[in-house]
Amino acid sequence: MLTVLLLSAASPAARAGCSRPLEVPLAPLGFSIILDGDKASGVFVNFIEQVAASAGCELRMHPVPRARLEFMFENGGADVILAATRSEKRDQSGRFIPLVQSRAVMVSLNGSRPAIHSLAELIATPGLRVAVVRGFDYGPAYQNAVEQLSRQHRLFLEKDPLEIARMLKAKMVDATIMPASALYGAAVVDKRVSDITTRLRIEPLGELPWHLGGMYLSRRLSQADQAILEKAILAANRNHALLNAYRQYYPAELVAAGTRAL
Known part of the structure; x- marks a missing residue:
């Protein structure tokens, strides 16, 4: 049994909105999802709490590894995935609610290495070791690159971004x-x-364009609950609640590099 981190602070009257509490597993993801002991915060946590209070829905948030989160969503154990990009695999289990545009980039530490502009260049650069988070998915070009790097024995699959940050600092990987x-x-x-x-x-990287970012609602939620949640999510986003939350947590240049309004 997973430990419940927190429950939305909706009033008794407001809790009539959703038919049941929502299972929302959480995996650490930078400032988008922050887990600290029994507390959860971050851009998307703050956003979904605003949405839940508005819609009258209770949240049950659980700490899980990212790969476990994906498994739970596919098998009906999760009602919502926060901070997600759209993928064909997730579309089989849920409905995507777009909120912002985002993109993955190659991140390394400053050095004299020649610039890399594409996944093709990355794959063709011998000796460059790449770490990625298990369960992350940025589309077919990304998955193809991951497969090729794995075949070249240059790929490291890790549990979360913090582990990759440690490996970058220790020079165990390059990007x-x-x-x-x-x-x-x-x-x-x-x-x-x-x-x-x-x-x-x-x-x-040229093959990794801007993608829609947002969250997934499980198809196992009732149609009524999906409608209630979607209405509240879109209303909050029209007020730029999510983009404003990004700007509170991240330097402006990082937001510009990877996130923009629809």
Whole structure:
């Protein structure tokens, strides 16, 4: 049984909105999702709490590894995935609610290495070791690159962005592929690796364009609950609640590099 981190603070009258509490597993993701003991915070946590209070829905938030979160969503154990990009695999289990545009980039530490502009160049650069988070998915081109790097024995699959930040600092790997904000958010709050946040090198890759970012609602939710949630989510986003939350947590240049309004 997973430990419940928190429950939305909706009033008794408001709790009539959703037919049941919503299961929302959480995996650390920079400042988008922050887990600290029995507390959860971050851009998307703050956003979904606003949505839940408005819609009258209770939230049950649980800490899980990212790969476990994906498994739970596919098998009906999760009602919502926060901070998600759209993928064909997730579309089989849920309905995507777009909120912002985001993109993954190559992130490394400052150095004299020639610039890399594409996944093809990355794959063709021998000796460059790449770490990615298990369960992250940025589309077919990304998955193809991951497969090729794995065949070249240059790929490291890790549990979360913080582990990758540690590996970058220790020079165990040379680069990662994810939104720059995800790596920054994981590193800046950990004294062991916070110093790398001033040395991040961000390189957009041609095959990884802007994608819609947002959250997924499980198809196993009732139609009524889905409608209630979607209405509240879109209303909050029209007021720029999510983008404003990004700007509160991240430096402006990182937001510009990886996130923009629809």
